Amino acid sequence: MSEVRPGGSGSAAEVPQMHLRSVKHSFSLRSASALSFATMRPIFIFTVAGGVLLTAGSGAWLAVLLCYALLLLIASVLAELASHWPLEGSVYEWTRQLIGPRSGLIVGWAYLCSYVVFMAAIAYYAALKIFGLFDSSPNRVVAGILALVLILLATLINLAGRVYLKAVAVAAAAISLVGCLIFATVLLIGYRAESLGALFASPADGVHGWAWLSGPFLFVLVTLSVISMRGVELVAEVAEEVRDPERSVPKALVWSVVVAGAVVLYTSAALALAAPDALAGAQKFISLLVVLAYSGALVIFQMAASRTLWITTRDRVLPAHAYFGQLSKGDRLPVRAIIVVGIVAAILPFITSTSASQVLFGTAGAALLLAYLVPILGAARSRMRGTWAPGPWSLGGWGGIAVVLSIIALVGLVLNIIWPRADYYGDGITAWGPIIGLVVIIVLGLIISGWAFRDGGIHTRHFGHTDRDLQRIRLAHGSTCSLCLRTLSEGSEAQWDDSAQALTCIPCDEMTDWIRARPGATDAELSAVFIEAHESYSSIAPPTESTLRRIRAVR
Template sequence: MSNRPPAVAGADGAPAPGAGEQRLNRGFSFRSAFSLAFADVSPIVALYAIFTLGLFTAGPAFFWAFPIVLAGQLLIALVFGEMASRWPFAGSVYQWARHVRGASWGWAAAWAYAWGLTIALSTLAYGASGFLLEALGVEAPSRTQTAGTALAILAIGSLANMIGRKVLKVMVIASILCEIAGSLGLSAYLLLFHRVNPVSVLFDGFGTQGAGSWLGGPMLIAIAFVGWSFVGFESAGSIAEEVENPERNVPKAIILALLAVAALVMFSSVAIILSIPDLGRVMAEQTGDPVTYTLTSHLGEAVGRPLLLMFVIGFVSSFLAVQAAVSRCLWGSARDHALPGSRRLARLAGPERLPVNAIALTALVAGVLILVAGSELYGVLVNFTTMGFQISFAIPVVGALIARLRGTWRPGAFSLGRWGTPVTLLAALWAIAQTVNIAWPRASMGQEWYLRWSMVLTTGVLTAVGAVVFLAVRSRMREPLAERLAAASDIAAVPGQASPVAAGPSVAGEPAQP
């Protein structure tokens, strides 16, 4: 779907539809796409980042937020699978929203997605640096030490993403094996030999509801927290152009990655809850880290360093996958001239033709954010991470629902059939409800008013800035890629006319080479 007439060559010399389209090289199999999405979610990060918040907010019964959020996110994953099958192009939510509803919808999804993931890059690098320094025996590291280590992790990770797909695949798969062995092995060991609490505690809120309703208060907050755990599965769609047979492999990777991570996270969560020593005291004091406390209590202090290294591996693998996803979103947007500096951001470099400029931009912005880590501004920005994901999820899902209700939806190789419309409707309702739930200002987010309203404030500011940027680039945005490729095919069908696609990929602003 396009909001504009067919594009022509722009002032910056970019090719018009039919003049040659740059495409990313194939280099990922189904296993690679699944691994990337699995690493993006990262069971270790997904659980460790929210376990303490969920436990202290809603008691051990916060566990039931996991299946609730999983059900909602699975609906979104199914809709994403259908859209990835129709439009297997670099950029996931940007491409899906752009093709199903037009330029403004796609741009809004890309803007929220890019900011949410780039902020996440800084938090992942910063979190990994803290665990790494502690594992190395650095006691009470200074802010300078932590930030310096985070910048080093950022630089090394970005370089790995720039070198080539083989390096990324090896690092992601190796880290996944460590994560699975660590998470699954430790959890099984705890359940078999160190369970100290009855299963009934999984239904106990430990008085967290106060004078109000537990379901209407603490549980809704827990659902908002758990929303962070089950995002990232869409990253398989960000690398769709690089996946073999993407129309079938990418939808499977999106859905299976979500289910695999969810199963591992919920199993680990149950194991930890049932193994927490003196659970009543932990809930009463609500201090410290229940995960580390549980593991060291049962396994001794010797488990500390391996545990910290496992956290480092989890955070770094998630970093690599997140950066791969957001860089493809930026590159796909730049290919459509949807960003300032599109000509540079759309360039591909190296023997594997990777979007190194887009990767470098994410590293630069994340590096600046690391330098302000620990400040009040950083705390406000970090709160937008989950919000950015939810907004970028809601936009294409609602767009798909509108297309179905108008009768303009056409299925791809992966289709939900007659269940498509009800699933898309439920997914849209869930996406909207969860977005409101996450944004809702609550005292649990901090005493300062700007922390409670941080989701609304950051969304408002970024929306205002984004509107200005969008108006600046809108006039030179190109048609959706699917329409340009269709136009290229039509030209190729004319006798004596060479196919612009067959001529090989080109760099924006440069002619394709024969």
Template sequence: MSQLDPAIAPTRSAESPADPQTGLRRSLKLRHIVFLGLAYMAPLAVFDTFGIVADITHGHVPLSYLLVLVAVLITALSYAKMVRFYPRAGSAYTYTREAINPHLGFLVGWAATLDYLLLPMINALLSSIYMTAAFPDVPAWVWIVSTIVVCTVLNLIGVRIAAKVNVILVGIQVVVAVAFVVFTVKNIVEGANGSAFSVAPFFSADLDVPAIASGAAILALSFLGFDAVSTLAEEAERPRRDIPRAILIIVGVAGLFFVSVTYVMQVLFPDVSAVGNIVGASPEIAKYIGGAAFQAVFIGGYMVAVLGCGITQQMSAARLLFAMGRDGALPRRFFGSLNRAGVPAANVLLIAALACTAVFLDLNKAASLINFGAFVAFIFVNLSVIFTYTRYVKERGWRKALGFVVLPVLGVAVNVALWFSLDTSAMVVGAVWVAIGLVYLLWRTRFFRAAPPALSGPAQFD
């Protein structure tokens, strides 16, 4: 057990059932949290970016996944540490606020909010893109609104119902993904497209390191689910045990899945331009390996992924806003309120309303912004571990230094490098978003003269 100063450890158990009028209800077990995280990442989302990243990296998508996996694994360990200290909703916002500075925590939360707010919009837009391809006579807005309505209703009913639905949805996605891999391997064994198993997707003579980093910066989007589950800490039955376990399980399973799937896809199509449609490469590959019937199954499975992803994305965004509202960083009456079911209903409806703007959204421009806030969050979660160690943990030694200093410093370095590999327009728009947050913060605190919300200190844990 880590040694903490008894004077700063609260006496109330962080795992006691929450009052529905003052906090979120604890109803999630480990399996619910894992499936919610996997649903948030949407296993089939690996197919969204394959064509684009294969083109950028010149046929090295699996290598880019391995690079970003290093950054995510280190950051996942930092999330696992921080959720033991602060088993509350809010994720990177809460960790930075409590461990470093409340004003800085607000800005980190503000940056992360950009991702959380945009993801449901992009998810709804993706549903229209895929379904319009199958049913061109149906207006795109019908699919957008239908997706948002279903996700909103399930979230308003309660987190446990949404979690149970996601168990089914993730299962369907896994079946479709396994079928895709089986068909792809069968084609490789038969020598289709002149393919043969090799290490070329991981290493070749024409390896372009900056291109691999650029590809990894895009692929970080695939791992956002492990971060999202940390926002459910107040709804987990045993948050200090189950949230860290869920984070590591999600990252490990997802990393293996993403690398494996993209490896066989890259082996079959080392030059993605041969597919014809780079952006929509995956549906074309599905048709190539299994015919029109399997392509229909693939698109159907993808729509299941969209639904599961939308439920969890909306859930996480609503809870991030709830945490900021409860702390007074945003207007408490609106953002910090719960309904009788213990759900931040006002936030859920606000996210739904914002997602409806997908009707006017350009997918390419919006998608380029997603990882800006993600890398900001990853960087400051790693920094929060270091600050927590220096401020609260009394125990010293090389093992503690490795886990609380060395690995987080490495995590900061890798995430900063990937952050600067993002598209320039994403960096500019992200910086503008943070600047807006800074202006709002200055106004709310009268140029930092107003006292920030009180820090509660970390919880004692076993």
């Protein structure tokens, strides 16, 4: 809950001072795009190229092309949802809005588990890469200790503040981008061994024949799906921290996929056409770049997991929500959520191994794609009922087709990932690891849902600006108005809706009273009232379309 502190003397005593669960708008379009691009890690193609090319030959490039075409399709649908509901928590909040709070909780839980498990897997993998730089092969415990150190460093960076988080995101994105482009260009210019036609060769010309489509092709696709689709939605995960989120978040989401996809396609083509030993002399340098890029991604994965944990505790649907829902006084960061995510992720590497890490990747990948699938199913239902209302960013008439194709693609990708392949996950029961892991995540989600919605869920947070329990408060720290997004300084007075967890500046609150009495007011009239209401703030800009949309949505 928000912490109320008594004010001082005089009028301040009538207006309590309060610490709120509200975040700051600290991400721009560029820094938000860097989050997604860095976590999609185009440089990953160097780590899987050997196995991919050995399995399917140069024609594997077609699998890469299909994977990113599907990813762009799915990202476009998610961008529509992000434009309509630019809420912290992304898939969790969209599912709550489209289907209901119980489904939202299970999706949020699967999403949270996905990122925690992926943190552990990528930290363990990065630890092995670091030892490989020194031609050393550690045992599981030693690798686990180094993975723990990497997770600890990621935790410290997340706790340090958004400035450091943005710096890490930009650095990781730059490493992936520059590293891929330089090495790919060198390969194409100096080490190309095949013609461009090899990328489009008929499967009948290969060693597998047309069986390539059902065997090696799917093997390549599962590898790419598990790794490349991670992070596409991350910019939406921090939507409430992005300026003008209804427009900035969808743009960042789509363009990060376009840029990452172009880089991966270019790099994978260069690798497929190059001589087999072209990179032999640069393996350690490439491994170093991979470690740096993956370490940066680890920091951002922890951010995603901690934001989801915080948003679910803000909605009071997880145990100990009052404890985990607290934000720091300065940067308004979910410190406790960041720490607990780091602790859980640091434990997992000690109970894994090199072979079991593939199972962790598969489990995390399947859980993430299911978290994408459920809100898109909700969007399809909304369109069928005729209740869908697009936000400022929309696919227009293509939206319905994109939703249907995304559902088909995600169902196929999830089935492909969890399919018990001995050559990918290991023999025996290990091959069933992703299915078992996914079932465990869902069952735990159902148990938590039963706890959260006991007694009809009367204790859980409700949505929307309801204006039924507004409390005039004095801020004990800087914050942001949920409507005009203006920064509010410490000591400012504002209206707080504890049910909706929404903070509104006094001028915007007065505006909402005005518009309720005039539901047919035009944008021009509303803009004039907005400027008049905020005239005491010399730096206030005329309202954007997104701002007007937020104000009209107040009930």
